[in-house]
Amino acid sequence: MRIAVIGASGRMGKFLVQAATETEGVTLGAAIVQPGSSLLGADAGEIAGVGKIGVSAVEYLKDCVDDFDVLIDFTTPALTLENAQFCVAHGKAHVVGTTGLNDDEKAALKAASEQTPIVFAPNMSVGVNLTLKLLATAAKILGDDYDVEVVEAHHRHKVDSPSGTALRMGEVVAEALGRDLKECAVYGREGQIGPRTQKEIGFETIRAGDVVGEHSVWFATEGERIEIVHKASSRMTFAKGAIRAAAWLAGKPAGLYDMQDVLDLK
Known part of the structure; x- marks a missing residue:
């Protein structure tokens, strides 16, 4: 399972990159940073402090569309919905840890899940x-x-x-x-x-x-x-959960899932 991390230079993004490099069965395929960032082109592993991993930071999802299978998204409600539409259009799975979505935004995410598998949870731990x-x-x-x-x-x-x-x-x-x-x-x-x-x-x-x-x-x-x-005590607990959710999505049909599904707690 090839993973893309959006916001790879942020507090949560760095932990996600690290967790992806430490988890068997997944690889980091793409890392997206803010448009205009001085880190564009830098190695995502070095940004995260884990050493070179051969994945260069890019500006937009369209710049790495062929490099990943599932997007991990801890951004903002508006950007998450944009990303959901991108995932629908390009056949990508989507793991969403973004918080603060209102009812209309949650409904839009649910609509996107009718066409692609999405794990949406306010906490991935x-x-x-x-x-x-x-x-x-x-x-x-x-x-x-x-x-x-x-x-x-x-x-x-x-x-x-x-x-x-x-x-x-x-x-x-x-x-x-x-x-x-x-x-x-x-x-x-x-x-x-x-x-x-x-x-x-x-x-x-x-x-x-x-x-x-x-x-x-x-x-x-x-x-x-x-x-x-x-x-x-560490954001790594959320990162590991998100990576686990991404791996779980392999082969799943379109639908809106949560971490209770991923952990078989229902």
Whole structure:
């Protein structure tokens, strides 16, 4: 499986390049950097700090269309949708870790998946996706007697809030409890807000320093509190998950998949 990494000179892109070079069964076929970047033509391995690998950084997907089978995409919602159309037009599979997509953008991605296989997940970490399974189980057992709060922390550069992972955690819990997250979510609290309602799911966000990603879901009632926690100390955990998803897509028919499919957790 030949992989292309878009944003190969970014924080996440460098880990993706490294993970691709360290994983059996996949090769890095292409690396795309920002248009006009001073790194154009540089060896992608040297950009990532792993030494020369013989793949030169290019400016656009069209510059490397024959060099890859699946695109790994941790960019922005608008660019991800452009990339999805490129993948459809050229018969490429697509792994999407981009967060912050709104409902219309998610619908557009789903439409693209009718013509090409796409793995779309707000978090590619194997540990986080196991955590989602645990959350669904806990919510079903604990039911409405327990208050649910989602607390997440990320680095100062993260632009979306709450994180896509936190929202997915809230969605999983809400689905298990038979609720609609859009109706029961409460984002932050300030002032004289009155007592907590029974079925709300609260979200609290922290942005500070270089925190890679921490998520904690509280199930609390009078007398006890259960916390299910995941902490990422390196972006490599997301990169390895994305590479695993890319390899899993080999031979898959068109469709919209997630990491629960990749890890056979459904």
